[in-house]
Amino acid sequence: MLELRIAGRDFGQPVLGEIFATVERGDRICLLGPSGIGKTTLLNAISGIDQSVPKEAVLGRDKVRVGYLFQEHRLLPWRTLSANLRLVGASSQQADDLLGQVGLTGYGHYLPDQLSLGMARRAALARCLAVEPNLLLLDEPFASLDPVMAGELKKRIVGILDAHPDMAMICVTHDGADAEILANRLWYLAGSPARLQWDDAVGEPRSIKELLGKLRNLDLAGS
């Protein structure tokens, strides 16, 4: 579906090195790595936000509809939830349905800043779904949520992925436990400039922990 051939990306100093990888339909990738390593930079490169990354570096993006869940909700604060969803192409009826899917039935006429963090993030997730994406990019979707809310959101995301088997997902996280629930494939970004140190399918949940432990130790030893 997507083929990454990113030559690198620097902001004054190199952040990303060469990244070669493919993303297939149904891939549920968890992107892990030390904080500040460039995970969001990689998502931005893939999504096309980062216009200094040439088009040829992300083959197939033109055919992909991207739903991007940012760390902040990034809904337009002067528009209601329903209007925010309609802006990306949902009909008024679809907007209500999507808000229902993320547990916000009846909140269509609220402004984003009237909601709690967790609710606003779910509303932003509804907007991701409004574009009928086949690639879902999630940037630390569980950060600063309490464990109960984070767990609930995880279940919703798994539910969405199960309902759309053709949809691919790349989820930035720093918690191996997220990967156990969400991922069928793991990317580990590390080094300077950062490269994918690991790109493989996920086996047993237990092995993720062991693998991450090894990768993190490797990282420490390397630096």
Place this chain on the structure above:
Amino acid sequence: MTPGTGPLRRSRPPVWSYWVVLPAIMVLWAVVAGLIQSPLLPAPAEVLDTLVREAGSGELWHHLGATLRRVVLAFALAMTLGALIGIAMGRSALTNALFDPLLVLLLNLPALVTIILMYVWFGLVEVAAVMAVVINKVPNVAVTVREGARSLDFRLEQMATVYRFSRWQRFREVWVPQLFPYLMAATRGGLALIWKIVLVVELLGRSSGVGFQLHMAFQVFDVAAILAYSLAFIAVVQLIELGILQPLERRSSRWRQPEAAHA
């Protein structure tokens, strides 16, 4: 520190405090005018008489209307052009570098010079009059809007890119709400500045409008007429402020302080 005296807890002043200085000046004016009995300082009642007489004869409305028409036209043109230039300069460093020296020049160009040049080059015509006002105002609007365009939230820009907003959607839904406070600031300053320049334009080269009437009154030292026309137009500008600008501002900033729905 006792409550209410700290710098952060400044309490609202009592209502009566707004009604002290201006009425006091009115009284002083009336007293002085009564004492010196000179046509160069008519009493407030005389000014009111003049106002009523001019309104009765229709002259006042004719000239107020002419001035208001020029103000509205010049204002609309200056805001549109200034906003477009400001956005372009705020969004592109190259555009900014190209046009910034010109902007500085225009900002420092006295209004009178533009007015004279426009009349000399294009004759004493309506287009020249309105253009002169627009040229005077555009740089101020551009500078204010440029600040706004520079502070546009890049996070929302990225969002608009990912979700493939059309140019129009990006402008209408993402930029305009963020630029609104800057546009309001430009409007506030603009209205006050523009009507003052319009009066000069009328005084120098038009045969209608408040400025023209001031010119006529000046020739015969008719101070009552000068004050009557000035006060009438100040009242019009205040009406625009209260009737249009403030409601517009309240409506558009409602989203800023929404009541929390659920926590």
